Amino acid sequence: MIIRTLNGYDFFEVSSAMQKAIRRGDERVAGYMALELWHSNFRDYVWKRLYTISAEDCYGLITSEIEALWQGHELVNKNAPKDKPKGRIFVSKAVLLLCHVRKCRDADHLQNFIYDKGMVDVEKWIEDVRREPIPIPEYTFDVHTRKGKKRGRTKEEFFKSELISLEPREPGLFDCLILDE
Numbered sequence: 001m002i003i004r005t006l007n008g009y010d011f012f013e014v015s016s017a018m019q020k021a022i023r024r025g026d027e028r029v030a031g032y033m034a035l036e037l038w039h040s041n042f043r044d045y046v047w048k049r050l051y052t053i054s055a056e057d058c059y060g061l062i063t064s065e066i067e068a069l070w071q072g073h074e075l076v077n078k079n080a081p082k083d084k085p086k087g088r089i090f091v092s093k094a095v096l097l098l099c100h101v102r103k104c105r106d107a108d109h110l111q112n113f114i115y116d117k118g119m120v121d122v123e124k125w126i127e128d129v130r131r132e133p134i135p136i137p138e139y140t141f142d143v144h145t146r147k148g149k150k151r152g153r154t155k156e157e158f159f160k161s162e163l164i165s166l167e168p169r170e171p172g173l174f175d176c177l178i179l180d181e
Contacts, residue, residue: 043073
């Protein structure tokens, strides 16, 4: 059985087209497909997929923006009749934001490289943590851990080392106080 959308598309093809269009920044196709799903009564699914796209394909903190738009969508639909939903503007905005943000597949690659090892040969890149756990890095043992406290680590050391370690680093208001500049 093939699940069809309002205009007769295969549901799974529409969903896939929406995500791939977002990856490519193709607002026209992504928007059409998202609204096709929305108008076909797959509203919850559209939001689940947009959340997934924000984590799998997008760089930065965009997931919180998608969350806020979903909340707006839910708010305007709170008392709306089921057969007359409102709030497609929130879906449209989410699609446009996702199309325009920088893309990065690191989160998806990381989880696949570590837990779906059979899909990709990554021995040259990362050890298999399921077989042999990685050691805890030395930078872990600061003033906030038992080992760090035993080693005499201080808050001052913590502030300095953590600030220097930020990558990429956005300059902050108090950097000069911590780095003695």
